Amino acid sequence: MQLLQFQAKWATLSLWLSLLLLLGGQPTPTEAVIEDVLDIIHIVKEVTTGVLKAWDVVQSSPLAANIEFPLMREKQRKVLQRLKEVSRQIDETEAQHSQYVALAIESVNNFISRNVPLMAKMNEISDTMNRISSRYQQMQNYETHKDKLEMSTLITFAEWTVSPNAYSVHHLMERLHLTLLGNGNDEKINSSSSNLLSQLAASYEVSADEMCHTKQSAQQFVYSLYTDIALTELKGYTMMEFSWMMLRVYGRGNFSQEAELMRRDYEKRTERTLKLLKEVMRRSDRIVWRCDPEHFVLNKTYDEVTRLLQGYIENEVDLNADETCRETCSFYQSTRSEGCFKEYFCARQPKCTGRLYNCQFVDSDMWVCPAARNSTRRYEYIEYENGRVLGRRQRCVRGTTKVDSWWRYLFWHCSYCFCLCDEQGLKSDRFFNLRESVADVKKNNVVTGLRFVKRNRVFHLQIQEGQLLPRGAINESTLSWKPVDEYKIYDRNVAKGIDYHTLSYESRSIDLDDIMKTDDYSFVVTGLRFRVLGAHLNLEARLTEFDFTKGELIQPEVNSVWQSNDNTDVSGERRQKINIYNADVPTRSVVTSIPMSKHNQYIEFVNSGMDKDAAQSTVPFLDIQDVVSQPPVPLAGIGLYYKGRPGYGGFLAPKIITYDFTPHVQVPKNIN
Template sequence: MRFINWVLPLLLATLVALQQPTLTDALIEDVLDIIHVVKEVTSGVLKAWDIVQSSPLAANIDFPLMREKQKKVLQRLKEVSKQIDNTEDQHAQYVALAIESVTSFMHNNAPIMAKMNDISDTINRISSRYQQMQKYEAYKDKLEMSTLITFAEWTVSPNAHSVHHLMDRLHITLLGNEDRSSNTTSTNLLQQLATAYEVSTDQICNTMQSAQQFIYSLYADIALTELKAYTMMEFSWMMLRVYGKGNYTQEAEIMRSEYEKRTERTLKILKDVMLRADRIVYRCDPTKHVRGVTYDEVTRLLQGYIENEVDLNKEETCRETCDFYQSTRSEGCFKDLYCSRQPKCSGRLYNCRFVDSDMWVCPSPQNSTRRYEFIEYENGRVLGQRGKCTRGTTKVDSWWRYLLWHCSYCFCLCDEEGLKSDRFFNLRDTIADVKRNRVVTGLRFVKQNRIFHLQIQEGELLPRGIVNQSTLEWKPVEKYNVFDRHVKNGVDYHKLSYEKRTIDLDDVDTDDNSFVVTGVRFRVVGTHLNLEAYYSEFDFRTGQLIRPEYNSYWKSNDNTDVSGARREKLRLSNADVSTRTIAHSIPLSRHNQYIDFTNTGLDKDAAQSTVPFMDIQDVVSNPPVPLAGIGIYYKGRNGYGGFLGPKIITYDFMPHVQVPKNRF
């Protein structure tokens, strides 16, 4: 999780600033990983000041000595700028994504875009001067004394174009005037952007960052820019000291004091914004739905099926109505009528109803999981989408028996287990390789051998929450079959049926920041599929899992009983095929709900598909981070079947944003 390598440069620069006391080791150990980079940067600054401490005043200039000290100072500058540049390069793509996202979802908000343009202009000015300083370092043996003096004086000059002024301008634009800080909502740009980001559902999928990560990414540009400005000012005072322009001890102390005040205020506000920011990452709809690539389906769980009443009872009578048969079976094929021309439903039939006596049926291709493309009744009603019928339509007519009983064709729902019915969910544990210090960093649904697995992405956890990106991999799912020897329903997998087709919609999270997710699984509670997360303890400073074989536990939302009475049901009624909507799906579920897999609507799809569909896109954050939680959610549009998908809850780095307690 490299994005933390740039967090809090201002704080950590403050902690080790020149000739000042630092915070306790315990506090330093608990902050984010940027401490390593900033320690090296500030160490370089300290060494550079050692070089110039003995510089003579203007009256006693030793030109060769000054040139030698100039070279040494610029060499230290090279070391410092290299650290800053490396950090900037590592996180440039995440910063770019965040800024591009702001431009996308805030383009109609003129005041905020004006602020963002102002910030961008200020950053560009500071970065331009910083690049100029780096060029001076590259030509340190050939530079004239006046060139460096002019640059240094411009940098520290108390005018509207100096770096000092630009730093103040950047701070005020981002956070507002300090005397108005009580009104944080109206003046705090970070909070405004975080709030707008959370309500703009598409943006989280464009950046693949939680709102908390998004705020980090925006802050990265600001933090690195201020670190550049700080470095320029320190080295400017040094160069002026080298060339005997003055002592500048008091000036440097004033600059550091102001720097500390800005830092403390910034970090307090940043911490507050992070505290409120959401940490959920999920996937939006792709530009184009592709079965087996972006989504997959539970198939033939409950499917529309035409059957004559005479075949719905063993006596072969037609004395009842279709509505009488709410749970039955197909008992035969009377006189080899239409029943002999379609694949028989060998399972149970539910919720039979009468639509009309006579119809034209368009059968689906033999390799399809559908039975019918559409059904057109004589009264003009059409079930499904009427179109070209490649296999040709078949006329199906009800009939009278003995002029007393009408043998009607009923429209029922078939619950049939078979080779075309993919209705299984893996119940086996999926655990990261904790022996190699791997943690879960992402999730996705995968259908393997007709079984849906919740697959995990794992990666090596490094100190202070970093994930080693070179180790990221999707852990292979277990390739078993439901008919394998010793594989059992209810133990290895869960088989959906009319009575058992419910899945809980939950966020499984932890408030204990010393644990991260290292595994996932489904269990069955009553008739509900219920998600569980496996948590393991770790040391934030070292990144090491702490005896995961002992310090780990499973957690779930146990608010489930057989009837589901303690949860709210999210209902799908007469839904169309999930992929037919032209509008992108939006999240519609919330924690502690549940949903049933069911058939699509009669009129819209002839009840041929099972919804919701399963979103099988990767759900990962960019950059990858350890997880504090996971979840299952539903997204869709009114009138359509929608999708079920996993979501991840990123680790909460807010407690590791430490505001200095000691003043300089």
């Protein structure tokens, strides 16, 4: 009767235990065909059900100590055969999760190296888990050699496993639970200062390098850690159940009450830990972004908007149609190059055919080092007679050119001005795609990752897509980057403002937002697009309703919405501008970039600093690294952010917001 009651309770308990392992990934299609129980969502339920079924073998066993030996052997063989089936399921699940668990554990070891108390706790947990796993492997070896084992060997192992002492598996599981949660009531356990899981999650969130290494959001990181612990506890539970069975098979007693007490302890530990897990997950960040690479490589790890606003030297006489020198450089805040007076320096450099802005006087005479002819730069550096150097002074391959201002009619000084040139041309890549990019929803695909790419001088925000599976898993074999539209801006039927946006002095802002639904957890990202809102590039996400349990999009052609943040810098809820002033090229920074923006801000593409780079580059650069999570999961949202360091131009980059699994971790109200 007790066993039947436990089976009924366990049917409920197994369902919510399975949620503990939810983010660990999904078997490949080939594996899934072999046996449905390989699905991680059902593994705990399947294992515990398999263990309980094994009791059927021993229910009919006589309890007398003088049971015939051949019958004992037959019962032993059947029990160990059931053990083999259960062990296979646990091993396959552990192998499936090993990559992500290893990343999480490696990350922990990295960021707790200077936290002695935290490191001591992790060492204790690691030691306890290793002891349980070691005994579990020993039990598996017994199963492998079941036909050659002595009866006393199995009895000794079983008694050793369940005996009430400091070396038993039961004690090790209690120790593991105590180290993870600490002492105290549930309210104290849920506080970040009292339990190890909360402390590790908090430490992980402030360790940006580790997040970029694991490619896991803080919530995924917590799941990975708990997956390892949950599988270890499942091993311990399995060992104790089979130990009680084996002792009964060999007539050492009934042990029904002992097994029932063990199950109750297991239930209580699991319920307590689930409450903690749910609370830690609720507080954990779900954003994934990329850190700087070890080495910056143009067109591989980053790309640039080019010649949007670029430093340009022009004499005042050529800044007006009258060829006069009556004003100062600062008079010319928005003008054009009107000519080339007597073919002075203007004839020895490529002319700015666009508009010139913010002209200023630096010094009368200078030496100019021109850039290579195929470069998007105009100058490598400029050295003035007063000693001021714009850019980095270095060996000048093409040789410096002496440029001197002059007097005209003894009254007018025709000065060389330093202006900013906004010039469209073949060397100016300043276009952003406005066409939408949507996952193949007919194949039940959703967006799983983002990256910037440049095709034919047009920047695209490319999506990675993958097939959605039940309970928020992704079929990893279907992951692919959706090809972007490789049109050219001069193609027939391609229109400015419809297919692409052109950055200019008047329209060069981009909004930095986290785009997601904050009041509905039943939507995932299935597409994106840029639009022009005012003078800003603004990101929109296509969100589609889905069935979490079935893993199916619900009529995506009907139940999809375009989500955005419509605030502008002149709206009621004002956007905050991130200013970049006199910034150096970001790839020259010796320290890694960190996020420097938040939701509802914006940034303008501007010229790099005069002194640091002669204003020859456009910043921020674009980070073009893949932004994906491991394991891949559906996304609740996407976003753009700005990262960098003070004094440097930084990078514009995409980020992903992983689906929030917290609402699906449900603790049963009555488990007894």
